[in-house]
Amino acid sequence: MELRIRNLSKTYANGVVALDNVTLNIPTGMFGLLGPNGAGKSTLMRILATLQECDSGSVFLDEIDVLDEQDEVRRMLGYLPQDFGVYPKVTAYELLDHFAVLKGLSSRARRREVVDGLLQQTNLFEVRHQRLGGFSGGMRQRFGIAQALLGDPQLIIVDEPTAGLDPQERVRFHNLLSDIGEDKTVLLSTHIVSDVADLCSNMAIINKGHVLLCGEPQKLIDAIDGKIWERFVTKAEVAAFQTRHAVISTRLLTGRTLIRVYDERDPGDGFDPAIGDLEDVYFATIAGRSFAASNC
Numbered sequence: 001m002e003l004r005i006r007n008l009s010k011t012y013a014n015g016v017v018a019l020d021n022v023t024l025n026i027p028t029g030m031f032g033l034l035g036p037n038g039a040g041k042s043t044l045m046r047i048l049a050t051l052q053e054c055d056s057g058s059v060f061l062d063e064i065d066v067l068d069e070q071d072e073v074r075r076m077l078g079y080l081p082q083d084f085g086v087y088p089k090v091t092a093y094e095l096l097d098h099f100a101v102l103k104g105l106s107s108r109a110r111r112r113e114v115v116d117g118l119l120q121q122t123n124l125f126e127v128r129h130q131r132l133g134g135f136s137g138g139m140r141q142r143f144g145i146a147q148a149l150l151g152d153p154q155l156i157i158v159d160e161p162t163a164g165l166d167p168q169e170r171v172r173f174h175n176l177l178s179d180i181g182e183d184k185t186v187l188l189s190t191h192i193v194s195d196v197a198d199l200c201s202n203m204a205i206i207n208k209g210h211v212l213l214c215g216e217p218q219k220l221i222d223a224i225d226g227k228i229w230e231r232f233v234t235k236a237e238v239a240a241f242q243t244r245h246a247v248i249s250t251r252l253l254t255g256r257t258l259i260r261v262y263d264e265r266d267p268g269d270g271f272d273p274a275i276g277d278l279e280d281v282y283f284a285t286i287a288g289r290s291f292a293a294s295n296c
């Protein structure tokens with residue numbers, strides 16, 4: 001299914017403009033919404049999940065008016081919120097079974113089939129009789145996906161699901177999401193560039209309530225080809241380089257400081273050409289370097 005967001009705006013009562021005229025097309029597959037903390041990602045996710053109202057704009061999921069036909073949307077939707085809490089004293093099986101009852105699965109036999117299937121899909125079947133309080137962060141997030149998949153939703157929204165996961169769990173979680181994303185619309189919000197690089201066929205970068213850039217990750221990387229340059233500097237030199245060049249990132253590499261700049265021409269000053277990656281796309285965009293025509 002395709003999600004079409006048009007001119008969506010939301011200002012909180014305290015005057016914070018969380019979303020400012022956001023327009024996006026989200027096709028079937030994995031879509032990454034990338035942005036720093038406070039960019040407006042959770043606000044957008046909650047509006048799409050029918051949990052919060054916007055001030056203006058429209059959202060359609062194929063023919064369904066998301067802002068108007070909430071019951072219809074909820075039947076199609078799975079949602080893993082950023083702060084997904086579990087009841088620590090119940091087991092994974094018990095809680096998923098309970099959620100399944102709430103989703104309207106009244107037949108006990110059918111419920112068992114669905115719950116077992118989801119626990120298997122999320123690799124939690126072996127630990128289904130353990131209490132959720134003893135689950136690791138990664139197991140809890142996989143449980144969060146299991147509950148989001150109840151009712152076979154066509155649109156799945158996951159809000160910053162990999163924050164705090166160790167590298168192994170992140171890979172596991174990525175594999176799970178990419179299986180789901182094969183035939184569903186999965187909207188993944190994150191501030192972690194590699195989540196999007198590894199998983200998403202389409203993406204957008206959002207900051208301060210604005211969509212700054214969107215497209216296919218590889219095309220966006222191609223658009224910065226030949227425009228990223230790097231060199232090592234001492235810590236004391238960083239500030240001076242920042243005034244002379246459009247520095248998009250400073251990283252410590254084996255104890256030395258590597259700076260990368262965005263420049264359409266050779267910046268001189270001892271810089272070497274570098275191969276651009278999605279992180280460069282992200283940092284250059286957030287730093288206000290507009291290099292590709294946004295066609296959201």
Ligand SMILES: Nc1ncnc2c1ncn2[C@@H]1O[C@H](COP(=O)(O)OP(=O)(O)OP(=O)(O)O)[C@@H](O)[C@H]1O
Binds near residue numbers: 014016018041044
């Ligand atoms: N209920 C609220 N009342 C007032 N301001 C809010 C509220 N919720 C969020 N905000 C503000 O709106 C802006 C966008 O917040 P939002 O949570 O949507 O961003 P985010 O990209 O999800 O960031 P994070 O990853 O930190 O959650 C922020 O400046 C935030 O402080």
